[in-house]
Amino acid sequence: MTNAVTAEPPRAGAWAAPYARTPVHAELSLPGSKSLTNRALVLASLASGPSVVRRALRSRDTSLMAGALAALGADIDTSGDDWTVTPAAFVGDARVDCGLAGTVTRFVPPIAGLARGEVAFDGDPHMRNRPVGEVLSALRALGVRIDGDRLPFVVHGSGAVPGGQVVLDASGSSQFVSALLLAGARFDRGVDVLHDGKPVPSQPHIEMTVAILRSHGVEVDDAEPDRWRVAPGPIAPVDLTIEPDLSNAAPFLALAAVTGGSVTVRDWPKATTQAGDALRDLLARMGCTVDLTDRGLTVTGPGTISGLDADLHDVGELTPVVAALCALADGPSYLRGIGHIRGHETDRLAALATELTALGADVVEHADGLELRPGRLHAGLFHAYADHRMAHAGAVLGAAVEGVLVDDVDATSKTFPDFPRVWASALGVS
Structure with a gap:
């Protein structure tokens, strides 16, 4: 071929x-690990109090993530080697630059659903060709209004996401699953994600997501193959050192x-x-x-x-x-x-x-x-x-x-x- x-x-x-x-x-x-840094920043912005992310990676992808979360209202101090994140009520009427970062494009829309107001997403030209539609379709099924199926798109946040069960095909990227799990504890009914399709690639990244959620005190049930359940509840602040x-x-x-x-x-x-x-x-x-x-x-x-x-x-x-x-x-x-x-x-x-x-x-x-x-x-x-x-x-x-x-x-x-x-x-x- x-x-x-x-x-x-x-x-x-x-x-x-x-x-x-x-x-x-x-x-x-x-x-430090980009994958761990960006997951840590997302959960810290959703937590019930301030967190510290030690030895955070300072790179384009992590700067884009910090900028996206700050645009939604989180206070992120990246001035030192150890970053502090103070969560706040999420606000809409914001713009998110995804660059070429798949984690920003996929992990931030569920958070935008928790904001009040419109959140517009766009990124580098090639990012417009990378798949994100499964995440957006899943969010619609969970009660979020979204205009568009790929970049650029707009999330109309209502301040809450009903949540519940959703079926998606994550054979294109494990990030489709991680995106929903990371924010799931803040959804009214949590989230119950079922994968239906060819095997999910990059399974270690989902295991990473589950592990970091549990470190924040979030209840995750991954005992059943191709199914992940996150219970609704608080996300505890942490002091985390990045590998x-x-x-x-x-x-x-x-x-x-x-x-x-x-x-x-x-x-x-x-x-x-x-x-x-x-x-x-x-x-x-x-x-x-x-x-x-x-x-x-x-x-x-x-x-x-x-x-x-x-x-x-x-x-x-x-x-x-x-x-x-x-x-x-x-x-x-x-x-x-x-x-x-x-x-x-x-x-x-x-x-x-x-x-x-x-x-x-x-x-x-x-x-x-x-x-x-x-x-x-x-x-x-x-x-x-x-x-x-x-x-x-x-x-x-x-x-x-x-x-x-x-x-x-x-x-x-x-x-x-x-x-x-x-x-x-x-x-x-x-």
């Missing part, structure tokens, strides 16, 4: 991805694999709901040595990278970096179960097939995955499509293949604003 994507012309001053001439040996700390973003660890740990070096990511949690924790198993299967200690996670690269046959359905966000590694492997690879990532920041399957092929990789694009065979990669321009994970993949390829340029490394600011500097430091480049 070929799903062509159109790459924009390279921006002036494309980034020359640093090439690793020797094995990389590095130890680093990563900024490092494990998905952002992917390109750095991949450095160890492609250079035969060793990279340690400090403070890797022993137990977590983050999808990035799957890197431990995936990299081990590709021949790396993986060691989790109290200090952090250390990955040591092999002499050559082994091919990988893996179902990434639950951890689709790791696909770009894993695909880059597969393009450098000495055997064939098949990455499957990831048709849903066509609806991410870009159509990631088409984008990866296009860009990897342009650099000499042997790639076949399928409806739900990628098939890769060993090829001779060469220098060239790698388009990021304004997608942070694609830019990460380009950086990994550039570490292994001299002369790779990434047209938009600034896309990494979505979840890792200081990425170019930290990347260069890990490679010993000034």
Whole structure:
């Protein structure tokens, strides 16, 4: 299957991805998780008192979330490393800029339903193509009036949401479920979400939502498959420390694999709901040595990278970096179960097939995955499509293949604003 994507012309001053001439040996700390930070901000704005979000990620996506919640009335102090959130009555007649943040586009409309007045949503041009209709349809079924089925749309808040049971198809994104669960305790009858469709992708993100709800004292019943029930009631304020973003660890740990070096990511949690924790198993299967200690996670690269046959359905966000590694492997690879990532920041399957092929990789694009065979990669321009994970993949390829340029490394600011500097430091480049 070929799903062509159109790459924009390279921006002036494309980034020359640093090439690793020797094995990389590095130890680093990563900024906080975007997924956890934005969930924490949402629940803190819905809580019964002030909360503290420690080690919050400061990035475009989290700034957009803070701005959206502030537009609805919450007082969010982001001046320090630890952010304070003081909830207030939600107000309408507000505008929400979603940027390219799926969490803002999907998590904030249920809160807007609790406001009084009109709340207008819009975002970056590509965000207008990303799916949100299931969330909006579900909110209508729960008693919220909404104009539109995709960005831009308007939520007419009445100050309350009746809530109750709703059936939706969350096969396009786990965020459809999380959006309703996060606000559900504030609905008059709570919320009872039933999924009807193909398997929900990125299940760890729903587990993350359930875990953080319970940390706020919210009663959640997830005992039945494809059903989640949130009881109505108060959301307790908390003092929460955000874990490092494990998905952002992917390109750095991949450095160890492609250079035969060793990279340690400090403070890797022993137990977590983050999808990035799957890197431990995936990299081990590709021949790396993986060691989790109290200090952090250390990955040591092999002499050559082994091919990988893996179902990434639950951890689709790791696909770009894993695909880059597969393009450098000495055997064939098949990455499957990831048709849903066509609806991410870009159509990631088409984008990866296009860009990897342009650099000499042997790639076949399928409806739900990628098939890769060993090829001779060469220098060239790698388009990021304004997608942070694609830019990460380009950086990994550039570490292994001299002369790779990434047209938009600034896309990494979505979840890792200081990425170019930290990347260069890990490679010993000034």
